[in-house]
Amino acid sequence: MSEQALSIPIIDFGPFIQGDPTARQQVAAQMREASSQWGFFYLANCGMPQASVSEAFQASKDFFALPDEIKQSVAWQNAQSNRGYVGVRRERLDPSKPGDLKEAFNAAPEDRDASAARNLWPADQPEFREHVETFLSDCITTADRILEAFAVALDQPDNFFVNAHDLHHHTLRLLHYPPLPEGFIAEQGESRAGAHTDYGSITLLFQDDAGGLEVCTRQGEWVQATPIPGTVVINTGDLMHRWTNHVFCSTPHRVNVPKAAMHRHRYSIAFFCHPNKNANIECIDSCTDASNPVRYPPISAGEHLLQRLNATY
Template sequence: MQIPIIDFQPFTEGDSATRQAVAQQIYQACHEIGFMYLKNPGISPQQIAALFAQSQSFFNLPLEVKQQLAWSDEVSNRGYVGVERERLDPDKPGDLKEAFNVGKEVSSHDTVPNMIVNKWLPNQEDFQTEVLAFWDTCSKVVEEVLQAFAIALQVPEDFFVIKHNQQNHTLRLLHYPPISQLLKPGQVRAGAHSDYGSITLLFQDQVEGLEVQTKDGEWILAPAIPGTVVVNTGDLMQRWTNHVFCSTKHRVKIPVDERIMRSRYSVAFFCHPNYDAEIACLPSCSLENPAIYPPISAGEHLLSRLQATY
């Protein structure tokens, strides 16, 4: 099975019939494999390149500097995550990667109860500006993808957008360092896992490693394709759709050639519903099969998944 490439520009610029046709392509991809490449997603190559350059500069900082921003708890889910700190596959050793998580930026003038703020280093204005601009761009892209999902699933076009209007999304910069140490049994760069939320946008460099598991249990490579972004559905979308859309396991394997001595960089944007959103089976997804899951709040689900991986 191949991961399909879908041109998203006709959806953002086309008429109703064109949008419906693209939504149907997305439906097929989400139903059959849970992964797709979106071509022309509305993010310029220049903006992607600029963010990757800033990410590389950040991860090149000394460890003691990055640790000043150390990730501290599941509720905030922000800051720096060191190598082997996270285990995406709880049965395997810690992942050979480091990460930096950013959520929605809130101003010190905002009066938000229990306000959660991002962690930034002083004198890193260019880094902060580039990261937040990319966060904003991805937020706009996922809104349009969520509209396509709604059309595909025969619910009002703004159904998912409203359920995500608090923008509880996470932008994650990822670095997989060169590997020179002895590996622990079963250790990889990112363990086999499914994503927790609604949808994920993934940007990756040319150092391959991402693999996606098909329904037959086979692992297939998902290389970087210029001009596209990888999009996959997460656990909550699978739950919402009663498995009409599937949340597929994926991993980042360790290269078996000279790339084991090269850094790998990627950027993930995790789209998550409002914390108080009730995730209950959509009526259009229970016509043939009864609901598999009881309703759950999105926030409760996210906290339980994060607690299991740290």
């Protein structure tokens, strides 16, 4: 396979935001192709404020540098709330492997659903909360634009996906992969994040420059998703895979430990975009024909998420 064929696509989203109908269709077509062939692509000029991204990364570094007792005071409790701090090895994304060599902090929007669980904020850290909430808001704006483009790509009304996500049942996850000690030897397949697919509709992933993210191609080869400054990595998740009847694919990915970076801290931030929990996920009419019959019965988005989370922890 050629090197070009193994290059995760890079898409300029600027023309879609600017609004020319022809340009919007062209960008949406590129996103459809990338989501069908890869389930992953880099998005440039997506509209995320750089200051917000920088402040979120600094807030993440400051949080993970706190003493363990402070982090444990806001520990993750259950899949229903899915908020708070997750310690190193607490999560096992690949059930056949040991716990992942990472720690995380989950937060979620609180603006649309009064019945939802509340975020768990560490005491005496007001700037941390402020920066995370600002970043959350910016991610929602960006995700809605991307969802609109996906609707255009599938010949649906512009607001088809946005309306199904309007309760903001998303999850923001700050991630820290600690440096590994000198002489570290992985035990029984240990990694920073085991091979997995994401659970929801789309994910926005912001990386630092440490590297380590790998994506599995349709041919079963693992390709590095090297950080590219000024871009956001977008991937489609299991619910989008199901919703589109496999027109868009949910691709396995993992975080390995590059030898050159094993003694470095690695930080990333993932925004997991999830439909409203009561949204009925059933095959989109433009994603089925005689050669691609409907593959799945309808399921609620909330039921699907709980099944996946309970299998992970």
